[in-house]
Amino acid sequence: MEFTCKTVYDHKTLAAMSKALRKTMRKKTTWCEWLLFLGLVVLALGTVMDTSQSIWRRGIYLTVILLVLFLQWKGDYLDALFAMRKTPPGAEVHRARFYPDYFETEVAGVQTQWQYAKVHALVETKDYIILILGKNHAQAYDKSGLEGRSVREFCGFLSRKTGLHVQTFLR
The missing domain is CATH 2.30.29.30 (Pleckstrin-homology domain (PH domain)/Phosphotyrosine-binding domain (PTB))
Incomplete structure (x- = not known):
C-alpha cells in the first residue's frame, strides 16, 4: 500500500503545524506561559484601575494588557509568519x-x-x-x-x- x-x-499550513505542536509537544510550556501572562494581566489591571496612578502609566499598562492578549490570541499566526520568513x-x-x-x-x-x-x-x-x-x-x-x-x-x-x-x- x-x-x-x-x-x-503556505501561511495556513504553517499555522496549523504551530497549533498542533502547541497542543501536543509544547502543552506544558503553553500552560506555564498562560499562567505567567495571566499574572501579568492581573498586575497590569491593578495598575490601570488605580486612579492615583498617572494617566500615562495607566495607558502603558493598558497597552501591555492588550499586547499580551493579542499575542496569546494570534500566537500560531505569528509563529507561521516567522516560519515563512525562514523558509528558503x-x-x-x-x-x-x-x-x-x-x-x-x-x-x-x-x-x-x-x-x-x-x-x-x-x-x-x-x-x-x-x-x-x-x-x-x-x-x-x-x-x-x-x-x-x-x-x-x-x-x-x-x-x-x-x-x-x-x-x-x-x-
Whole structure:
C-alpha cells in the first residue's frame, strides 16, 4: 500500500503545524506561559484601575494588557509568519510518499527518508494530517493533496506504522 501527498507550505499550513505542536509537544510550556501572562494581566489591571496612578502609566499598562492578549490570541499566526520568513525560496511545495517501512519527503528536489519510529505524535485537523517529529519540528500533509486511498485509510495506516493514536483538533 502506497500513499502520496503534495502539500504547499503556505501561511495556513504553517499555522496549523504551530497549533498542533502547541497542543501536543509544547502543552506544558503553553500552560506555564498562560499562567505567567495571566499574572501579568492581573498586575497590569491593578495598575490601570488605580486612579492615583498617572494617566500615562495607566495607558502603558493598558497597552501591555492588550499586547499580551493579542499575542496569546494570534500566537500560531505569528509563529507561521516567522516560519515563512525562514523558509528558503523554492521550498514551499512538499511531496511525500509513504511506504510500508519508511516515508520519503521531497522538498526543492532534495529527498529525505524518515522512519515511522521518529514520529512522536499524529494530529488530524480539518485540512491536514500532521506528523510531529520533535518539539519544534512537524510535517503537514494536505488532505486534498492525498492520492492513493481515503483520508481514513491514510490515518489508519499511519496509526499502525507509528503505534500512535491520531489526535483530532478540528477547530
